[in-house]
Amino acid sequence: MRHELEEREARFLDPRAQLSRETRGRLKPETECTLRTAYQRDRDRIVHCKAFRRLKHKTQVFLSPTGDHYRTRLTHTLETSQIARTIGRALALNEDLIEAVALGHDLGHTAFGHGGESVLNDLVPGGFFHNEQSLRIVDILEKNGEGLNLTHEVRDGILKHSKGRADPILLDPEARAETLEGQVVRVADITAYLNHDLDDALRAEILSADAIPPDIRMHLGARHSQRIHAMVEDVIHSTLEGDLIEVRMSEAMLARVDQLREFLFEHVYDLPQVREEFRRVRKIIEDLFDVLMKDDAVFREEIGTPRDGTLKERQVYDHIAGMTDRYALDLYKKIFLPKPWMKL
Template sequence: MDVSKWILRPRAPYAADPRRSRGRAVPQSPSATRTEYQRDRDRVLHSTAFRRLKHKTQVFVYHEGDHFRTRLTHTLEVAQIARSIARALGLDEDLAETVALAHDLGHAPFGHAGERALDARMAPYGGFDHNAQSLRVLTRLERRYAEFDGLNLTFEALEGVVKHNGPLVGEELTPAIVEVASRSGVPLEGHASAEAQAAAIADDIAYDAHDVDDGLRAGLFRLDELGDDPMLADILAEVDARYPGLDDDRRGHELVRRVITRLVEDAISESARRIEALAPRDIEDVRSAPQALIAFSPQMAEAERGVKRLLTARMYRHAHVDRVMAEAAGVLSDLFDRYFADRDALPAEWAREAGRGGETSHARAVADFIAGMTDGYALTQHRRLFDATPDLR
């Protein structure tokens, strides 16, 4: 399909319209200078949780090197890709950007290893899920405004965050998500807006590209080992044909930028095909569609899964990464156990929060406190409370 006609389109009828938002939990007067979704974006950018992403692990702990992605730089890359896809398809760029910027606010320190550690400790109390935790941050834990807790984002922004991975069914319907979503008034069935779907697929694109880049930089694999994956091998052959004799650093960067381009162009083309087939009249048609509107083609979806399989084998399960993440998970497990057993070990404001209810409220307050930590702060607290703390290198 010719993608050119989809570039720089005016806002489509199926796009989220800030003038027709379902509104906010606490009604507020409109801004004289910004749309509702622009206000959402700005509130996320100015939040404490967003700043903390600077020192939260993506794959490598923040002190392992200045050039590796952090949760913050990953988020910014997702936002850029989400805006590009939204612009090409006539969607609201500001809502797509908002969901992209907010989607990882609930991540614990040390990436998915930290999430698994907290989920294990919280299993008797509803579990821990970073999507649900992002919604807790946005609706309760950020305390900046005089009139409400959280950021009081629009319904569409909250829906996009909680449905970041699509409609919530099966194992994804965790007790933590059910509890937070029901309190926030976000229905769990159906798709989120096309803008939220653009942010979700942008997350996959950013992961694939920057983890290849970071894995090469860390020496976890070499460029010639990427030839095991058909798409990466094809792109490397394309680079080598155009730039014979290019040094490996530049070959790697050319590979990464072409991975992004291929995935983005395919997502736009396949999404355009689905839009033409469905002919959605408004955002409700997007929500009730039988399948996601923003997606890769079947061939590219399989190619993208192949890249993830390669990264899982060569990077996420690499002996060095496994060892560091196991030690990091132990740090958070230690902290949870100490704070849960001894409320006085918590800072005063969190000790008060933990004491407001029963055992479940206590556990949730401990999880909220730990989830909000940066990697460095978690290590500092562990050194304060325990005789030995792993170096995580």
């Protein structure tokens, strides 16, 4: 069955697509599956890993949201995967590789969204980057230290998906994913978070629809679905017009993406009430880091026996980075807040 699936890829995908049978391999050689291609196996390993399940309780933008319809890291990941597969299918690329990269790209995100990442960035020597932590999870931390042993192409796509505030598409070829499929995920990630963060801000009544810049409403659309469609369509046509050498957006769309990003930073991400929540998050994470480093009993209870060959600080960083919002809050309450008296 695997050979048949690989033959279908060779027959129907674009010549520039990454074929499963042409993978550069895994960190540790292993026997191939008789039913699934290499990238299908990677996708399945990610979906079944613990770090993937934790995404449902990690903040996207709004900290520990109680509303049922706000995004979490898990729903963001699924939306990114859907958008990426739509682009990949239109370009005749390898959807299994795209899906694997998309589902794994945010495994390394901390609790409390970018607020949590900012705190760890100050604590970790050399800085903390969630894309590098995602790769560390699939390479080392999952399966009790065995890792998931993913293919080179999936690992490369996970590592190089991150965008930062500037240069979202990464015009520097050295910084882009090696495969077109990995590049698709990067663009899909940007498309997903820009649009659903805007949608969540409207739902939370932080913004009104009239506050959205007129140029965005005119050219991308007044509704959530229209804006996603406009960006996806632009990526597909611009990439095809460029002879599928790289995954790209038109200059006009890039300008609107930058405009929308700056609008969200000014009117959502950098709001005083959001910054105040991040200040509280900083205290929670700094206090947890401090007690895990200084109290051996707490370290053993929460993390376990120190691992040979791994610095204690590294184990603490990994543990905190893997926490969900709920777990971090519960642990903080357990360690630092007074407990009510009970009748003995």
